[in-house]
Amino acid sequence: MQNHDLPPTSLSDGTMTIFALIIALYFEDKPFIIIEEPVTHIHPFLVGRVITMMKESSKSKQIMITTHSTEVVKHASIEDLILISRDTEGFSVVSRPADKEEVRTFLENEIGIEELYIQNLLGL
Amino acid sequence: MKKRLFIMVEGEDDIRFFGRIIKPLFISRYDSVEIIPYASIRRTKVNNFLKSVRLMKNDYIFVADIDTEQSVRDKKQILFYHFSNIESGSIIVVIKEIESWYYAGLSWESVVNLGVPDLPVTDELTKENFNRLIPRKFDSRIDFMFEILKYFSMDSARMKNHSFRFFVDRYHLADPIHERSQT
Numbered sequence: 001m002q003n004h005d006l007p008p009t010s011l012s013d014g015t016m017t018i019f020a021l022i023i024a025l026y027f028e029d030k031p032f033i034i035i036e037e038p039v040t041h042i043h044p045f046l047v048g049r050v051i052t053m054m055k056e057s058s059k060s061k062q063i064m065i066t067t068h069s070t071e072v073v074k075h076a077s078i079e080d081l082i083l084i085s086r087d088t089e090g091f092s093v094v095s096r097p098a099d100k101e102e103v104r105t106f107l108e109n110e111i112g113i114e115e116l117y118i119q120n121l122l123g124l
Numbered sequence: 125m126k127k128r129l130f131i132m133v134e135g136e137d138d139i140r141f142f143g144r145i146i147k148p149l150f151i152s153r154y155d156s157v158e159i160i161p162y163a164s165i166r167r168t169k170v171n172n173f174l175k176s177v178r179l180m181k182n183d184y185i186f187v188a189d190i191d192t193e194q195s196v197r198d199k200k201q202i203l204f205y206h207f208s209n210i211e212s213g214s215i216i217v218v219i220k221e222i223e224s225w226y227y228a229g230l231s232w233e234s235v236v237n238l239g240v241p242d243l244p245v246t247d248e249l250t251k252e253n254f255n256r257l258i259p260r261k262f263d264s265r266i267d268f269m270f271e272i273l274k275y276f277s278m279d280s281a282r283m284k285n286h287s288f289r290f291f292v293d294r295y296h297l298a299d300p301i302h303e304r305s306q307t
Contacts, residue, residue: 101180102128102180105176105179105180106173106176108176109172109173109175109176109179110168110169110172111169111172111173111176112169115165115169119158119160120158121158121160124126124128124156124158
């Protein structure tokens with residue numbers, strides 16, 4: 001069994017995603033990286049480590065990710081979050097939860113960012 | 125600062141009811157009305173949430189089923205024990221469970237159309253009783269509930285369920301029934 005190549009098709013989607021992230025974050029020298037839904041197929045237990053990798057890599061490049069994951073939101077800093085929501089007329093609205101006094105009041109009273117996100121309150 | 129109303133409800137059936145029937149009645153009074161399910165949230169977080177809402181000088185309504193408690197007062201005592209930041213005047217106790225509010229909204233016409241028993245009073249209707257009343261033609265419980273909400277009658281609900289009538293009267297969500305009967 002030694003020296004046998006493992007075909008990519010035998011790897012899980014999560015493993016492939018991790019490999020792709022490592023390459024994008026540490027082996028690409030592009031100054032700006034956009035990653036769509038980076039934690040799809042990744043076990044929640046590993047999401048914190050993935051975010052740590054991104055924070056580390058962001059010291060040398062701009063990284064933007066899109067996500068619906070509460071785990072990503074939980075590990076992100078409130079200042080790093082940009083919320084895109086839909087108004088009553090169906091138009092996209094871009095906002096920064098960190099700028100909202102009500103969001104800060106909730107956070108100060110130990111309501112976590114991820115809980116506010118789940119309850120759809122980050123856009124208040 | 126914007127004035128908001130947070131309606132704290134137990135679960136999905138409550139979200140559906142308050143979202144479709146109650147929220148539209150409040151929306152003109154507030155900048156926003158948010159419905160928050162609390163059953164899946166730890167009690168300490170719910171308590172902190174109430175504290176936050178009060179600090180922001182927003183309003184909230186805390187809705188809870190009476191469950192097996194003997195009285196509204198007993199239920200409130202339990203809520204005071206669990207949530208130190210809750211205020212008595214903001215508590216609404218549903219008797220017996222939210223299903224009793226759903227079923228109370230069935231007018232005579234709806235009862236005939238759906239082919240379900242007409243209950244003059246739903247104060248004693250439990251979730252289990254409600255489930256037994258679901259007609260076979262409905263694929264699911266949720267399907268039946270959506271059908272009820274489509275034809276929900278506020279007048280019927282107020283007549284058939286005392287806790288619903290109390291809630292509507294407390295928050296002035298409709299003209300008092302005795303005034304209407306005099307016109």
